[in-house]
Each structure stands twice: as structure tokens, then as C-alpha cells.
Amino acid sequence: MSRTVVVTGLGATTPLGGDVASTWAALLAGKSGAVLLTDEVFAELPARIAAPVMVDPSEILEAHQIRKMDRSQQLALIAAREAWADAGSPEVDQERLGVAVATGVGGAVSLMEQYEILRTKGPSRVSPMTVPMLMPNGPAAVLGLEFGAMAGVHTPVSACASGAEAIGYGAEMIRTGRADIVVCGGTEGCIHPLTLAAFGAMRALSTRHDDPASASRPFDVNRDGFVMSEGAGIVVLESEEHAAARGAKVYGIYGGQGLAADAHHIAQPEPEGRGVMLAMNRAFADSDLTPSDIVHINAHATSTPAGDVAEAKAIRKVFGAHADHASVTAVKGATGHLLGGAGSLAAIATILALHDRVAPPIANLTDIDPEVDIDVIVKEPRKLPAGDIAGMSNSFGFGGHDVVLTFKSN
């Protein structure tokens, strides 16, 4: 059994806006959400740039909800409510409704806050919600409860590829007949001195402190690392027949996924991109597509010196001459790196690009790295062709995880 899966709802809360519409408009305009962190707790860090969400969860959720949920869960809930409403709040048998929502680091900040309480006030003051807040499956569990999902609630974890892997997992639940609707995506809310110090210790972060808004510049010759950000991107996937039966609005068709691993290094990309190429080729096979069908690619490109070039080379090798007609964007120039939320936000941007026939430019890309021999979108949005078109969304994670998703216009 392999059923067609369509996208019927989108939701996001990001450094560019509190919903999909504002985020998409800012992406097309090439805006940046990155800022210098000026709070005293960040003062001694080697890298002090981040991109916080534009609309804080405390502006939307009630205080008692905030105290029970880790920030990653709050952001996921906000994005998921938008996606669910966007899908028309579908009537669905709850045994046929699933959730696949991922996070990269889970409730790390809640864990640290509770450790501080343990240290200063003792064990009797540790919150009884500590475990639900820190467990990586917490965001998925919160959404499962919110919507009453009984088909299964899942959390694939693969660092910065998690959000994409969750979408692939959710799509498989529908393809194989386990569910009719799956709420899926990724979330992250872990901007904290420790996480910044830790990524900083890996020399992974940009230190462009004199110009933080342009610190994240994928494929630019002057890139010097990524910008950590936060947020969530959630999509509602649905079987084609279920969506048709209720007359749902459809954004596009899920094509397929390609999964692979680098088997190279715990954090560094494999310079020849073998795992990345394997994942792209597997995505073609799973989607019944060829490189000539793909008109647009949403690259993982995080603005690190090694990663961006390795990905660009892998794209060129896999696509060959077809790379000349596949425009490439990288949303992290604008949003920074949402870690566990990055893959699903990239998927949303890919779906919208195919749907609206326009792809956003790469924010802050002014001088293309000469080693980047692909059609990167600079400065202005790029129109995509009419007719049946397909796009690809790449997500990679520390640990060597390679996840490639494809989508098709409807």
C-alpha cells in the first residue's frame, strides 16, 4: 500500500514572524532575524549572535501553560495550532490521526533551570513537570494531546535534520495506511549561554558581532559560521483521498524522502558529499522524480565554511547540467539555524515556493564563494516555471544524518 500524501496545513513561528504569512513575506524580502545578544549572561561568550522568535510565546499562551512546557513545546504548540486551523481543523477519526514532531536538543534549557533550582533550593523544589519538559518526545506528546492523536506519536531525532526526518516519518504513516492525517515537523527553543558556548566551542558559530544581521550568509565567500535561532515549523500531511473527501485546500504533494548517513565524522561534513548524494538519489527514487524534474532546491546551507561548499558540490554532481535550471535558496541566511526546527521550516518554504511559483533569495549573500557552482538565488526572489514542477529540501545533522525531501506542485 502506498497512498499519495498531500500538504493541507502550514504553521510556523520564527525569528521572522509569528506565523507562516509573515515569515514567508520576510523570506521573500530577504530580511534577517539575527541580533547581537546583549544580556550580561552572554557577555563572555566567543559567539554572541542569535535569532530569537519575533513573537514570544508568553504573548500567546497563558502563564500556566508556559510553566508546564519547555520553550520548544510552546513554540511547537503555537505553530501546530496555526497549521491545524489552516488545514480547516479537519474532522478525523482520532485513531487515524498521528503526530511526528522532532527537536534537536529537546528540553535542554528546562533541564538547566531545574538543575539550578536543585542546587539552590533543594530537591523538594524541583518541578514535577521537569521530565515532561526535558524529554525530547515532549513536543510531539504535547501536540498529540492537543489534537487527540491515537494513530501514533513519534519523535525522530537526528540533530539538525530532525524536522525533515519527522515529515518523512509522518508521510510514511499515511503512505502505509497507519494514519489519514499526521501533524509533523520540528521545533527548537534552546538559546542559552550553554548551548551558545557549546556550539561556539566547536567553532561552528559566526562571530560577526559588528554586523549581526548579516552574520548568517549561506554560500557567501565571507561566511564564518551559523547563527543559532529558535522556532517551529509544522505541516499537516493528509492522504489525498481524505483531503479530497472533505474538500480541503491543498498546498502541494509530498514527493518522497531520501535517507542516508555520512559514516565520516561526528560533526564535520564529508567533503565529497557521498552521504548527501546518496540521500538525494534515494529521494529521486522514492519520489519517482529525476534531476530534470526539480526546478528549485532549498539547501541545508547553514553558512559554515565547510558545509556549504560540500553541499553545493554534491548538488552539482548529482544534478549535472540540470543544476543550471534548479534555483537554489537557503533560508538560514534570514532565519538563522532553527536546529531541530530547520528541516520543517525549509520544507514549508519549499512547499510555498512551488505553490506560489516564487522562491526567496538567500539573505546576506553578496559575494558567491567561487567554489559554489550552482544557481543560487541572489537579492531578488526568483519566479518558478508554470506547469508540473517539483522541489527538493535538504537537511543534514551533526552525527552525519542526511535527509532529503521532495515536493510536487498540485
Added chain:
Amino acid sequence: MSQEDVLAGLASIVNEVAGIPAESVQMEKSFVDDLDVDSLSMVEVVMLCEERFGVTIPDSEVKNLNTVADAVNYITAHKQ
């Protein structure tokens, strides 16, 4: 501190933890059946009561605190 003051303080804690309107927290109400305070939220309510009222409420007592009145009476009797 009067029983009324304890009730008002408890009502504000229940509101903070569970989002129940403070005015709904009345003496005869059951935490579980009427106010939808689950066992984890009850732990938080007890923690905050201990801090605010300077009482110690052992776990062996918590299971006897079925209604708001049970809690108010316990706190009134044991606060320092």
C-alpha cells in the same frame, strides 16, 4: 493570617499552576473533580503553598487534601 487570606493565597496559586480562575477556587470544590488539578499540578500547588505559607505538607498528608477546604484547614492549622 485568616482562613480567608489562606483561601485567597491558595486560589492565586491554583490559578498560577492550572489556569483556573481564582474565583472558582471555593472551599467546597474538589481539586480533582471540580478544578481539574491533576496529580502533577497538585505537587506544584503543594510546593508553592509550602513556600508562600511557610508550612511543610508531607506526601502522606497530600492525599488527604481532597477539597480546597481540606487544604485551607491544613495550612491554617500548621502555618508558622
